[in-house]
Amino acid sequence: MTNDSHGFAASSLAKVLLCNRIDVDDLPEHPIRWSFDTSAIGTLGDSLSQWNIENLLHESPTSSIRYQRDERTHVERVPRDIARASYEAGLPVVIDRLPAFRPICESIARELDIDSRDVTCGIFASDKGATAPLHFDQAFSIAFQIIGRKKWLLRKNDVAESPLVGWALGDKVNDEHRIFSGNPFPTEMPDDCTTEIASPGDALLIPSGYWHATEALERSVSFNIHIALPIPADVYLSFMRRVLCQKRVWRQGMSRRRIEKNMERLASEFESEAGRAMRSVIVGNRGQRDGQTSNDPRSPYRINPAATISVDHAESGACTVHVPSIHGTRRVELDLDPSLINACRRLRNNANDAVSAEYLFHSIPTVSLEDIGHLLCILARAGFLHHVE
Numbered sequence: 001m002t003n004d005s006h007g008f009a010a011s012s013l014a015k016v017l018l019c020n021r022i023d024v025d026d027l028p029e030h031p032i033r034w035s036f037d038t039s040a041i042g043t044l045g046d047s048l049s050q051w052n053i054e055n056l057l058h059e060s061p062t063s064s065i066r067y068q069r070d071e072r073t074h075v076e077r078v079p080r081d082i083a084r085a086s087y088e089a090g091l092p093v094v095i096d097r098l099p100a101f102r103p104i105c106e107s108i109a110r111e112l113d114i115d116s117r118d119v120t121c122g123i124f125a126s127d128k129g130a131t132a133p134l135h136f137d138q139a140f141s142i143a144f145q146i147i148g149r150k151k152w153l154l155r156k157n158d159v160a161e162s163p164l165v166g167w168a169l170g171d172k173v174n175d176e177h178r179i180f181s182g183n184p185f186p187t188e189m190p191d192d193c194t195t196e197i198a199s200p201g202d203a204l205l206i207p208s209g210y211w212h213a214t215e216a217l218e219r220s221v222s223f224n225i226h227i228a229l230p231i232p233a234d235v236y237l238s239f240m241r242r243v244l245c246q247k248r249v250w251r252q253g254m255s256r257r258r259i260e261k262n263m264e265r266l267a268s269e270f271e272s273e274a275g276r277a278m279r280s281v282i283v284g285n286r287g288q289r290d291g292q293t294s295n296d297p298r299s300p301y302r303i304n305p306a307a308t309i310s311v312d313h314a315e316s317g318a319c320t321v322h323v324p325s326i327h328g329t330r331r332v333e334l335d336l337d338p339s340l341i342n343a344c345r346r347l348r349n350n351a352n353d354a355v356s357a358e359y360l361f362h363s364i365p366t367v368s369l370e371d372i373g374h375l376l377c378i379l380a381r382a383g384f385l386h387h388v389e
Ligand SMILES: [Fe+2]
Pocket: 135, 136, 137, 212
């Protein structure tokens, strides 16, 4: 198969599997199930067609197993012989590093309009009777049953909603768990779990944090997708780290005692840095949102103080705008009419932070007022300017 046909196969597989059932920003609170065409899964690879454990293990030098020891769940990568022994001992084995998986994760990410780094997938192989203990995961997952029947025990999680990390019955509760749950975790399987039997062709979506336990009623193979979406706390913290670490005072090591001693000063500086940084991001967004709304040549725009514009090739009209965004600096490449380059330079060196098309037209009369108005709209959409109401 060529790379292109791999991509095509992965893209049609993603469509067949997901069946337009998921909006990641409006996920169900409870598991949902739907049917998919199992024949599509053959695109994962010809040699997997038998789906027996020998073939599956042959595909990848290592697999993952999940087991409990010392009151903690371990996920470990193991070579084929240990994976085989674990399979025979009743543990589900996860084949999760096949080259064919990357284009599938990318296609799934495209279908769901998310980042492909947030998607992982794997084949779960379980011998008859293999079980997974009651647990919840941070990611939400979809299990596509391919071979055999699997019993799922499911229950809403009342003790830990939107967890930061997973937990399994028998694990110790640690400091990370206490951040998102002050409630005691169960010590035994709740008796009010609901039961779902997944047969070949059944897809089952398990929301993040939902309790689940499984038992293979027959030799079972499923293809599972895990989606760990970024959480706002991490995105904003990573943004603030980038902002703060531009200043030496925030990246200079100091003792914990000194950090605590200077808490008042640092906290106050943190607050003003955060305020300034967030305002610049909001301005960039506002520019994008309102960029097309003004046709009035006197309509004022403000230059985003944290954005920059550079002229790459004056002759061709190539420019680049850099705008701070919560996910990092956003780079917007513009392909302008070369006659507008002088206006860009004027904007870059503008001493005031407010401009209008009329104002620029007076200083660059060689370009029409209409073209300058058009340029301001483009720069506003790029986040370099924002339209002032
Ligand atoms: Fe799970």
